[in-house]
Amino acid sequence: MSEKKQQVSRRQFLNYTLTGVGGFMAAGMLVPMLRMAVDPVLKDTGAGDFANVSLAIEDITTEPQRIDWKINQVDGWYESEVNKSAWVFKDENDEIQAFSPVCKHLGCVVSWEGSEQHPNEFFCPCHDGRYYKDGTNVPGTPPLAPLDVYEQEVRDGMLFLGDARPKGEA
């Protein structure tokens, strides 16, 4: 009885070796690419979070006051600090109003009583855009929609603000 030895030829050896090394290299490239594609989907974007804007409810008056705060924003793989602002006051029903200062015309920043000719209104200096105190755009001025309204919560006597949404949706 003769035992037949299996010989691996040089050509076969090279084929096996190159296939193995190629497979490792392909896997090494594919795994990070897959991770990059899937990772942002699994991560919490932070959208919908409420931020403590460091304003006590008892300090909110009927006079709109501008408040500024920062949030950490995660956009895919890019993390950044974003400045946010709001005009906050209590209306005639003692309800807290928090408006975005971003003009609905072309995005300039509105200010409370920013024009001497138009007291008791929000004013946008870019194209003389005007809004009533309740955030509604004054007809005949460039803005065609009311100021956006921040989602809000009160926790332990402090004001927390979320995303700004079109009036009626917040």
Ligand code: FES
């Ligand atoms: S950007 Fe505000 S009026 Fe044009």
